[in-house]
Amino acid sequence: xxxxxxxxxxxxxxxxxxxxxxxxxxxxxxxxxxxxxxxxxxxxxxxxxxxxxxxxxxxxxxxxxxxxxxxxxx
Numbered sequence: 001x002x003x004x005x006x007x008x009x010x011x012x013x014x015x016x017x018x019x020x021x022x023x024x025x026x027x028x029x030x031x032x033x034x035x036x037x038x039x040x041x042x043x044x045x046x047x048x049x050x051x052x053x054x055x056x057x058x059x060x061x062x063x064x065x066x067x068x069x070x071x072x073x074x
Contacts, residue, residue: 017045 013021020041027034034042 020045 020038023038024034024042027038033039
């Protein structure tokens with residue numbers, strides 16, 4: 001039986017990602033929009049993550065079926 005270890009959030013997130021996260025949080029807390037370059041980096045990172053998930057899992061389209069089940073009471 002192996003032992004599980006947990007990694008604190010701050011240690012699991014790369015420093016550049018953590019810096020962007022902190023900058024976005026600070027902008028939101030101040031009621032301001034994030035810097036355009038910061039927003040571009042975050043969008044690009046999100047786009048790459050989405051592509052990675054699609055590559056690993058394929059295209060998942062469950063919304064239509066869930067709406068039908070809700071509407072039809074299934």
